[in-house]
Amino acid sequence: MNEMFRDKIDISLTVNGEPVEGRVPAGQHLVDFLRGALGLTGAHASCEHGVCGACTIKVNGEAVRGCLMLAAQADGADIWTVEGLSDQGTIKDLQDAFVARNALQCGFCTPGMLVAIDELLGKEGVPSRAEIREHLSGNYCRCTGYEAIVDAVETVARARAQKGAA
Amino acid sequence: MKFEEPTSDNLFDRAMVIGKATPRIDGPLKVSGQAPYAYERHDVVEDQLVGYPLGATIGRGRITAMDTEAARNAPGVAAVVTTLDIDPLEISSFNNARLFGGNEVRHYHQAIAVVVAETLEQARHAAEMIDVTYEEEEGNFDLEKAWQNGLGTDEADAETGNVDEAFASAEVTLDETYRTPDQSHAMMEPHSSIADWSDGENMTVWTSSQMIAWARKSLAETFDIDEDRIRVESPFVGGGFGAKLFLRSDAVLAALGSRAAQRPVKLTLPRPFIFNNATHRSATIQRIRLAAGQDGRLTAIEHEAAAHEFEGGGNEENPTNLTKLFYAGANRRVKHHDVVLDLPESSSMRAPGEASGLMAFEIAMDEMAEKLGMDPVEFRILNDTQVDPMNPDVPFSDRNFVDCLKVGAERFGWSDRNRKPGDTRDGLWMVGHGMAGAYRGAPTLTSGARVRLERGHLTVETDMTDIGTGSYTILAQTGAEMLGLPLEQVTVKLGDSRFPASSGSGGQFGAASSTAGVYAACVALREEIARRLETDDVRFEDGNVIAGNKAIPLEEISADAEITAEDTMEFGDFQDDLEIGTFAAHFVEVGVHAATAEVRVRRMLAVCDAGRILNPVTARSQVIGGMTMALGAALSEQLAVDKPRGYFVNHDLAGYEVAVHADVPDQEVIFLDTLDPAISPLKAKGVGELGICGVAAAIANATYNATGIRVRDYPITLDKMLDRLPETF
Numbered sequence: 001m002n003e004m005f006r007d008k009i010d011i012s013l014t015v016n017g018e019p020v021e022g023r024v025p026a027g028q029h030l031v032d033f034l035r036g037a038l039g040l041t042g043a044h045a046s047c048e049h050g051v052c053g054a055c056t057i058k059v060n061g062e063a064v065r066g067c068l069m070l071a072a073q074a075d076g077a078d079i080w081t082v083e084g085l086s087d088q089g090t091i092k093d094l095q096d097a098f099v100a101r102n103a104l105q106c107g108f109c110t111p112g113m114l115v116a117i118d119e120l121l122g123k124e125g126v127p128s129r130a131e132i133r134e135h136l137s138g139n140y141c142r143c144t145g146y147e148a149i150v151d152a153v154e155t156v157a158r159a160r161a162q163k164g165a166a
Numbered sequence: 167m168k169f170e171e172p173t174s175d176n177l178f179d180r181a182m183v184i185g186k187a188t189p190r191i192d193g194p195l196k197v198s199g200q201a202p203y204a205y206e207r208h209d210v211v212e213d214q215l216v217g218y219p220l221g222a223t224i225g226r227g228r229i230t231a232m233d234t235e236a237a238r239n240a241p242g243v244a245a246v247v248t249t250l251d252i253d254p255l256e257i258s259s260f261n262n263a264r265l266f267g268g269n270e271v272r273h274y275h276q277a278i279a280v281v282v283a284e285t286l287e288q289a290r291h292a293a294e295m296i297d298v299t300y301e302e303e304e305g306n307f308d309l310e311k312a313w314q315n316g317l318g319t320d321e322a323d324a325e326t327g328n329v330d331e332a333f334a335s336a337e338v339t340l341d342e343t344y345r346t347p348d349q350s351h352a353m354m355e356p357h358s359s360i361a362d363w364s365d366g367e368n369m370t371v372w373t374s375s376q377m378i379a380w381a382r383k384s385l386a387e388t389f390d391i392d393e394d395r396i397r398v399e400s401p402f403v404g405g406g407f408g409a410k411l412f413l414r415s416d417a418v419l420a421a422l423g424s425r426a427a428q429r430p431v432k433l434t435l436p437r438p439f440i441f442n443n444a445t446h447r448s449a450t451i452q453r454i455r456l457a458a459g460q461d462g463r464l465t466a467i468e469h470e471a472a473a474h475e476f477e478g479g480g481n482e483e484n485p486t487n488l489t490k491l492f493y494a495g496a497n498r499r500v501k502h503h504d505v506v507l508d509l510p511e512s513s514s515m516r517a518p519g520e521a522s523g524l525m526a527f528e529i530a531m532d533e534m535a536e537k538l539g540m541d542p543v544e545f546r547i548l549n550d551t552q553v554d555p556m557n558p559d560v561p562f563s564d565r566n567f568v569d570c571l572k573v574g575a576e577r578f579g580w581s582d583r584n585r586k587p588g589d590t591r592d593g594l595w596m597v598g599h600g601m602a603g604a605y606r607g608a609p610t611l612t613s614g615a616r617v618r619l620e621r622g623h624l625t626v627e628t629d630m631t632d633i634g635t636g637s638y639t640i641l642a643q644t645g646a647e648m649l650g651l652p653l654e655q656v657t658v659k660l661g662d663s664r665f666p667a668s669s670g671s672g673g674q675f676g677a678a679s680s681t682a683g684v685y686a687a688c689v690a691l692r693e694e695i696a697r698r699l700e701t702d703d704v705r706f707e708d709g710n711v712i713a714g715n716k717a718i719p720l721e722e723i724s725a726d727a728e729i730t731a732e733d734t735m736e737f738g739d740f741q742d743d744l745e746i747g748t749f750a751a752h753f754v755e756v757g758v759h760a761a762t763a764e765v766r767v768r769r770m771l772a773v774c775d776a777g778r779i780l781n782p783v784t785a786r787s788q789v790i791g792g793m794t795m796a797l798g799a800a801l802s803e804q805l806a807v808d809k810p811r812g813y814f815v816n817h818d819l820a821g822y823e824v825a826v827h828a829d830v831p832d833q834e835v836i837f838l839d840t841l842d843p844a845i846s847p848l849k850a851k852g853v854g855e856l857g858i859c860g861v862a863a864a865i866a867n868a869t870y871n872a873t874g875i876r877v878r879d880y881p882i883t884l885d886k887m888l889d890r891l892p893e894t895f
Contacts, residue, residue, distance in 0.1 A: 025287045032286055036216075041206040042199020044404070046354045047819035048437045054354055082199035099193035102783045105791060106634030107196030108203060108354040108404030133827040140819070142354050142405050143634040144787050145794035146827045 011075040015040075016084025024071040031055040031066030033074070034081060042082035042111040046140075053139030056112035057081050063119040082111035091118055093159065097152040105143035113139045117153050126157045167686040170738040172563075172843035178778065179841075183646040183653060184848065187782045191653070192402075192638045201402045204374045205358040205434045210399075211370070214360060215244055217282045217423040217433035218289035219415065220296055221275035221443055225812025226305035226508045229269045229278060233297040237281055240295060242288030245426035248279040248296070252422070258384035260412040262480040263511040265388060266422065271300065273476070273510040274813030275442035277415040282423040282431050305508035307812040312505040313451040313472045320501065324490055326556045327497030332466035336457035340534045344454065344526035345879040346485075348805035348814065349447040350440075350822050351515050355404020357444060358434040361420035365428075368395045373417050375400040375661075376410045377670035378629040382663050384413035389421065401661040403633040403671075407795075408514035410633070411672050414444050441817035445513035446805060448473040448483040450522045454530040457497075462540050464495035464549045469527070472503040476511040479504070483512060485523030491745060492527070492605045494551040508812055514672065516795065517855035520606045521862075525799065525880060528602035528863030533876070542867070543575050543751075546603050554745050563744040563844035566775040567603065570751035573836060574601070574773040578753035587874035588892065595757035595766070596892075598872025604750035604860030608776070608842075608851040609675045610741065613683030614666035614734035617645065617691045622709060622721030624649055625657045626687070630668035630680040632660055635854055636784030637671065637680060643781060644681045644848070648688035649720065650706030666732055674748070674852030677780060682735040682846040690731035695723060735846070744844050748776040748856040752793070752864040758872040763887040765801055765869055770833045772857065777842035778850040785853050789835045792857020798825040800862035804881050 012021045015038060022037055034040045034057070043066050046054035055066035058080040085091045091114055097103070104110045113136065120127060120135045127135065132153045133146065141149065178184055195201040208214070222229070232248045254268030264270075266277050279296055283289035306312075333339060359373040369391070375381040378398050386393040403410060416435050423431040435443060450473045457466035469489040475481030486500040515521070535542040550568050554560040575581070583599035584590035590597040615628035626645045632638045642656040649656075659665065666687075669679030696704045701713045710717040723729070753771040758764070772789055779785045802823040805814040816822050841849040862880065870876045875890045 025285065027287050027291070028285075035206055035208075036286065039208045040199070041202065041208070044203065044206070044355065045434070046356065046437065049818060049820065051818075051820045052354065082197075086198040095194075095197040098197050099189050102190060102193075102787045104190075104193065104196055104634075105636070105784075105787055106354065106403060106405040107192070107201050110196050111199040114197065129832075133830070137826045137828040140354065140824060140826055142352055142407070142795070142824060143791045145790035145792075145833060146830045147790050147833045148787060150827070 009072040011072060013074050013077045013079060015079045016081060016087065026072055028071040029067050030069040030071045030074055033071035034066060040081055040083060044108050044111065046108065053116060054109050054112045056115045056139065058115055063116050082114055085118060094156045097156050101148045101152040103144065103148040103152040109139060109141045113149065121157055121160065126161045129154060167689060167733050168736045168738055169682065169846060171740060173847050173849055176847060177647065178848050181647055183643045184780055185778060188639055188643060188653065189783060190636055190639045191642055192632065203355055203402050203404050204360060204372055205432060207360055207372050210360065210372050211362050211430045214430045214432050215282045215284060215427055216286045216289050217280050217420055217431045218286065218293045219277050219419050219435065219439060220279040220293045221439055222271040222278050224271055224300045224302045225274045225307065227271050227300050227302040229271060229298060230301050231299040236295040237292040240288065240292035242284040243281060243292045245282040245423055246279065247422045247426050255388050256390060258387035258413060260380050260384045262476040262478040265415050265418045273442065273508065275439055277419055277443060280419040280423045282427045305812045307507055307509055307807060307809050309449050309451065309472065309474050309505060309507065316472060316503045316505065317470065322499045322501045323486065324556060325499045329466050329468055329497045329499045332497040333455065333457045336465055337460045338458050338537050340456040340530060340537060342454060342530060342533060342878060344452045344529060346450045346522040346525050347880060348449045348807065349515060349799060349803050350805055351407040351409035352819065352822060352824050353405030353407055353409055356434050356437055356440055357414045357416040359417040359420045360430060360432040361417060361424045362430040363421045363424040364430060366425050369421060370397045371417050371421065372399045374403050374410055376403065376406045376631050376633055376672050378631065378661060378663050379667040380670065381413055385417065388413065388418060398663040399661060400631055403631055406633040406671065407516045408518065408672060409444060411514055438818045441805065441814050441822065442510045445511050447515035448475065448481050448512035450483060450485050452485050452526040454526060456530055456534045458534065458538060462538050462545055462548050464493055466497040467495045468499045470501045472505050474505045474507040474509060474512055477506050481512045482514045482518035483522055484519045485526060487519045488523045488605050489527060490556050491554055493549040494555050498556060509807065516858050517606050520859045524602065524604060524860045525862045528860050529866050529878060532600065532867040542601055543571050543580060547571055560743060560745055563746045564777065564840060564842040565747065565749060566838055566840050567749040569838055570749055570773040570775050573838065574751040574753050574771060577836060578771045580753065584871055587871050592757060594760050596760055596872040597755065597757050598868045599755050600864045600867030600871050601751060601753045602860040602864035602867060604752060604856060606674060606748050606856045606859045608678065608746045608748050608845055609673055610679045610737040610846065611669035611675050612734060612736050613669040613679040615668065615683045615687040616666050616730060616732040617687045618728050618730045619691060619720060619724040620728040621724055622719060623655050623657065624651055625659065626684055627659045627665040628668045628680060628683060629663055629665045630660050631671045633671045635671060635676060635788060636781060637676065639784055640677060640681055640780045641684050644684045645688060648685060651709055666734065674855040677852045678846050678850055681780065681848050681850065685847050686733040686735040687731055690733040691729065694729055694731050741844060746842065746845055748851050748853065750774045750856050750860060752861050754864040754868045756865060756868040756872055758869055760892060763884040763891055765882060767797055767865060768831050770831060773836045773838065774853060774856055775838045775840050776851045776853045776856060777840055777845055778848060779837045780848065780850050782837065785837065786835045788854045789857035790833050792854065793833055793861050794825050794830055796858045796861030797830060797865065800865035800880065800882060802881050
């Protein structure tokens, strides 16, 4: 084992609003730190190389692949996973719309999908269906197809815009 | 309970819960990241170690030496088990490739070692330190060569009439060959297990499996231990599509690692390992000959195909099966060659046989319609059959394929389609329309359940799985309907070998079979309640049992002690005298770029006939998901075989291209309002596999209609059309 790998790195960060400290191997992926060391269950590893989006989490406000970022890089970061976003209540309308529209089947891709959508909906304006599809093309779903997901996102985007205008 | 004759009028015909659009009851758990998939079940057992597999890097041969010293001494490593350390494990009755043990390598990425360590990083790193020496052997990896050698040889699998004479005298004939590639299930959740076999006696496996009882039996056979000592749990499955029907190496390696380290071990198959280590859908080559009179009636059908299988069999991808049944025609011959190759084990993937068979056959039907100068919808309507054409005494139980075609044509606007290939333009896009028919059998399997009523709350327990299909929800609906309870008063517990054995999920048999199993258990519960009330005339409505003119709350009946009942639904032989199937018509519009030949699907419509739809929300999702998977099959999905070395080259989710959001247009599904009394008391057939059937051919036909270029070799990628595009664009 080379020295670089053997090194353990001390990190301190915020995960879902809670301060966390850890000593992590240099080669540890962030998603494995979250589900291994912290025992979280929402971010899932699927492709393990950044194409499928199942491990998408929020790092300093941006949607990031948990399998492409090392835990060591997260020192000082503010991280949110679907569990934290759920507790916070900020994506409740989106989660409700996912259930109501059946925008999920097996649900394995869903947490990552929700985080990616949260990023999209944080931008100005109501995205078109084409823009929704474009933004979410890095989040694979193998069960549901994408129609219901686009429906759910569109519904929430419109409802939020209306609420904002009112 | 035995289902011995077609159902007459029953409570499902006046249903309050079944058939109603009901959001999935497991939805809230899944959207909040709390659904426990196998690898993240941190709380089921303490002191979990992490396992990491090592795979063979040759397609065929043997291992002469493995040096594990560095790995065993690496930091954090608790155990290393290599394939040379143990006798070859038994091949269970559900498997064909051996999952572990011995020095023989029979396919690329066959598991040859597992390293167990305190952390994933330590296990992964140590696994890379194992030095393996091979003696490579030549293997047979070429389906095309086998097809050329096998074509026209051997007796037909089934034959009626005089096919040769019918072709010789036919006014119009077609003879074309089609190819479908190897495909991967590519479910989102990798094969994952936590195994606790610490004491070498009792084994518990928390895994991701479609079939609990099969997994348990396979584990027992593989390790030669008593089934009673094994418990399997799989309450949430992150997709399967057939990949998780049978025991795979994740559970085996986790168990071996646990026994060696004497602690529980969790292990997930790394994604790049899955494509060659686990199973896939075999490639097929199919020659289809059709003969018809000028009137458009098919007079002869011949379908000869080849697919590859692992030695010992197991491949269900027989594309000729549906050809025996789907269309009329007096003379018919089908032949399928199962060719043994040394590639990884091919096995069931969503609609095995029908999926690849229809990819070819429904192009052939389109080509034949064109030769006849007929509308492809009319051509199919004309050749519909209400009986098994090779056994005309056997009727279809309920077949409404013609209605699917007519409703679809109407709703899609088929009459406004582009008629002459290459004739419609939308800027740089050539626009085309295509359609295809679909057929998928509707099998049933014995299915059991236990129900418990306590203080008016019903709990359903069965080892049935929910692989995303919606089992939790439709079983809750069934229980609620049977006991006259609101949905909120029903809890469903699934995926545990301590519960009664069910059909499991696969082959489109899950919904029909498992709801019938819950029905049987609920009938037993109703009888028990009636017995306690000393009457045999009871109804269940609004949370009450109504006996005579008295309404007693179920809460009261079960206030002191829980009332339980258990039963199993068995399906009677009468079903063998019928063809029970599901049908669909698919309509597609594509645009093909005039300069690059890029195919973009612009809209899709499916019209389905599958009996009663138990839950329109989950059923629609199943069909749309199938259409999406078929879009990938039509345009991008292909496992590329390295023929000299014998493995799938593009073994990750970047190289194996599934359809993503931006590939998929607006999709619509219509369910015909049909009932099939022959399938089960609920008169409902599965839809999960129907959704993938025929869709790829509809896309292929639309692509032809757009361009005038006929591609018979899936996937339809630009390179196959680029040199035949119009000169000017």
